[in-house]
Amino acid sequence: MSGLAPRHIQNFSEAQEVTHHWGYADRMVPCTNDAGSCEYLDVVYSAHDLGMMYSGIFWLTIGGIFLVWALGRRLFPAREPVDDLLAQLSPLQKKQASASLESQHRPPPKSTLARAWTTLRTAVRSHLLPTAPLRPLFGTTTRLQLVILGFLVAYLTLWSFLGMKYAKWVTPVKGLADTFNTRTTLGPWADRVGVLAYALTPLSILLVSRENLLSMLTGVPYTSFMFLHRWTGYIILVQSVLHTLGWILVETWLYQPQPKVWNTWVAQLYAIWGFVALGLLLLLWVLTWGAVTRLTGYEFFRKAHYVLAMVYIGALIGHWEKLQCFLVPGIVLWALDRLMRLVRTGMLHSGYSMETGTWGFRAVQAEAKMWKDAELGDVVRLDFAHVQKPWNIGQHFFLCFAESSIWQSHPFTPLSLPVADGTGKVRHSYIFRAKGGETKKVADLLAKKLAESTAVTTPLILQGAYGENVVEGLTQDCSVLAVAGGTGITYVLPILLRLVREKPAPGRKIELVWAVKRTQDLQWVEPEMEELRRLGTAHDLRVRTFVTAETAAVGSEQVKVTGEKGKTESEDESDSAREASVGSGGDDHRPDVTAVVDGFVSGVAHGSTRVFGSGPPGMVVDLRAAVARCNAAGRVWKGEERFDVRLVCDDRLE
Template identity: 50%
Template sequence: MMDTKLLLPRVHIQNHSDGGTSVPHWGYADRVVPCTNDAGSCAYLDVVYNAHDVGMYYTGIIWATIGGILIVWAVGRHFARSQPSGVQLPVDAGEGVKESRSAFERLHRAITAYARQYLLPDAARPIFGRVSRTQVLTLVVLTGYLTIFSFAGIVYAKWVTPVKKMPGVYNTRTSLGPWADRVGVIAYALTPLSVMLSSRESILSLVTGLPYQSFNFLHRWLGYIIFAQSGLHTIGWCVVELRLYQPQPSVGKEFIVQPYIIWGAVAMILLTLLLVLSTPWGIRATGYEFFRKAHYVLAMIYIGACWGHWHQLEAFLLPGLLVWFIDRGIRLVRTALLHYNFLPSGHMGFRAASTNITFFTDEINGDVVRLDFDHPHDAWDVGQHFYLMFPESSIWQSHPFTPLSSPVYGADSQRHSYIFRAKKGETRKIAALSARRTAHMASHTESHEGLMPDAKLSVVLTGPYGERTLQSLVPNSNILCIAGGTGITYVLPVLLSLASQPQSPNRHMSLVWVVRRRSDIDWVAPELAILKRKCPNLRTRIHIYVTRASEQVQHGHDSSVPAISEKRTANECEKEIEPSSNSTSSSASISSALSLHGVSKADLGLNHYQARPDLSKIVGEFVEGSVSGGTDVFASGPGEMISDLRRIVASVNKGGEVWKGVERWDVGLTCDDRLEW
């Protein structure tokens, strides 16, 4: 009886006391048959219940479509990986090398190249931000699909029916009510999908191979769709109950005090808060960490309020809660397993890693911190990242960082190296703590031995997460890595890992790194030296661009900046940086900084340019100069650089040439745009 009372305002034209039979309708109130109302009211009830039943079928179709897409995707990935590689066939010098591949494989690669050409560049940036057209196309298809199901299967009509015992007073019944119910049902049905798109331990990533962060755009915009549907559902029923049903205001007053309506209002308020706090303005005003924690709490309370509003659709709400709690539980378990090691006492237990700190002062652009430590666990895959939590700063915050070091498969312990620039929030706190630790250790240096003890910092790891960049590489693909600032941590492990493997004689590899100061090279000096030793082909293919050398000299913050002398090159804006003959202190400063990692300045001998690189020219010349195979571009840096690379890489893809077998025009882009420099 309680359920009937709670549902009474929506089905008040049915008389449950007339002794009729209650016919259940899944997800809705039972219907009393036969209908004893007037003809118009009975016809209206037919439309209401039929529209609801059809809508429930549609929600099943929506989820069946999602499941079907995932199954096809998973099978396609498996089939694509099982295809054998082609055999190279020499052709005319102007065409490079063609590949002898099956028609299916050539068609697949040609379609992929065509898709990149048109779908890789950024979409309308003022509306969607820095996302590719592929993401926006997916959103458009999803929105169109949901729009069709929001309107289909509803009989649109109007019925004017008399109010019992009130001669001359009439209700206006329209299909607005059934339509408002339909969009509300779809909003409920999309709730688990929204939670899945936001999960770090993502089943979608397991099936598709896409990193969890690639679903953030759809999660955000699906939230906007749910907000719009919920708002239309609320407005629709407010119009029905507060305007079309008579007499007013008595019907409206009875409607607004019903418990399920109160819960609906609470859910709508919470959803509005979720929307406002997730906007760029809301995140800037409250801070990212507040947004993240508030988002979790408000989302869970919102689902609870939806349950109170219409618990008959709990089948859509319970999975959302379960997915969220499973995600959090797996995170805790993975963290515990990573840190379940031997304690100093000899017993097993939870133990945080202890990292060495190297601190790079930069008052203009923000200090940079390098962390190095060894930790016993299995190897991760190149391209993946860890979430790092620093207990000495806060146990409530963790941030994603990509290891600069390469994993060693089969080893008992893995070397972790990270670099990050302190901007604000937690990274600023960690940098300040690192600076204090470093200064404290320096003050206790044993001057008679000249030793510098390492500053220490505790860190707790969770992961690894993200894409596995090397799994999909074709053995003869050419590799172009482009990084800005601390984005070097994403691309350098790719080259370090490939340099340790047998190389195809035709493979070309190159690194382009853009930094603000010459001394920024010190961040990864040991890795660059290793790279040069392991892969001779890279000795003339590591290009470092220093963009603000003049700013350093002007502000006097970097005594290690060498003098700049111009060299005439094809690109007149490029100026090679050469050490000044009278900069003894500069050389000493550089050597001292690099000695922290056991590398001398003479080991590097790299090409330096003072200018921002012409990425279009760099990518074009690299692709033109390849002998065989396609090109994979790995990039990490500021949003503007990633946007430019999407446009540039799209422009060099030529599906027609790939279909003919000339694979140099099959150019892929894998980027990590979480970092800024």
């Protein structure tokens, strides 16, 4: 307490009572200093107490939002768009009504309330789905994420300034004639900002956890919280800098005599830990720079981020241990996330082996194929079957390549349909391009093996599955457009495979548009594409591929699967394909995403439209803009549901 006494200008020898303040130093009452100093202390303690209360309100607000969200998902789950009158019919009447509507190739009419809700969602999507402005600053995130960030910043700004008396007090320095301290609300305000920075720390950890509590409550994949995690860290950095600058100004300029006051203050242990924490936070920020990440490698950034973050939290406790009520939960969340990851991996890989007759932990052996590409990077395909519960379409796994490094894992989306066979095994198939880093090391190891043998396997350790079920709520009257670039085909293929294995839905439109660099790239998923062509005849499935980096290519190859002829037709640059490609050679032979989406939506006969996309960030940005333009709330209200266009993207690209 004595170390804090000079700072808080309190007379401990004359105190009659001690009042406790959560998260701050105790206060001695009554105040026996001069009137200005006593009034200043009143502002200091009241501002802090209100700051702690505002931090509680902040967390109650966050908890309330996610609690209401979670309850809403369970009390009002997503349902098929059924008219209220149909819900009141007997089972036989419902069957007859549904059969009549199906024969007319029309979905059931929506109630007024359901139509209003759909119209509202369409209007929001049309404005908030496109990529946010200032892309160099915000990346390829959506306007919706930016709006959420704006609300968070405004909310925190409000709590940073609310409830404080803004004034200046000139007070004498004991023992020094004609020497005065200038006390202002800068000190209490700097403390308030510091408290809010502490309060945000567990939120930052909660947003980045792979075993994400928020995802469990809302169904939103953890990857969707990455943008807010990054910007919450930036907010904490700004708050920490303002807190530090505020007290540096106080201790070097407003308090007298100098430099004695500064030298005494900066030598205190809590001040030293404060500077250490700020230095670690600045280092964390520097490591997020794109140039630094490219120089050091993503894996170094990830591991360094973990270590520095934990050391930073320790420094915060050293700086002001009375606020560890905000920091201990963050450490617990981080530890639970790591523990649950180990549990997931153990559950996937531990059990009884029929081959060896033993129990234990074992990696899976994946069969490998490779397509050499010296310019763009070799492409590797891995296939294996594993006993487990099928995952949801759209989810991804983290794969650890045991032959290369057990300390690294990378996220990959299975291109296979998650269906268990008679023995309980589910087939996994993955494709990745080895551009550098760990994937390049793996590709080089496999290349050496393939040079010696035609059948090559590599051990894998899986962790997952993570992400959302992208086909949840996909009704039979919903038309589906899949747009993929390169290895992004792995994200959309399982969706199409599921659709073609289902009973055909009258009037549903299904189309795949896939852009690749080389003609040989079409071989990556040849078995799956063959299945689409074989089963797609009953679904009027249309498949269009574009080769973008070979000057010999005409521009695009179009394969249309039609139910009328019952066979596959191949066409070279038909009129419709020409409309969807631009330029005359090389990289210009790529699909015009806007034309693709517009053409698809205009051809939908009835029902809503779902667009699935995965590929380079530029393609995803264009796809968002195209889908947003197609969402027309007024036309949806009038019953033209094809303009209710929802986009589902592989947001791991963000």
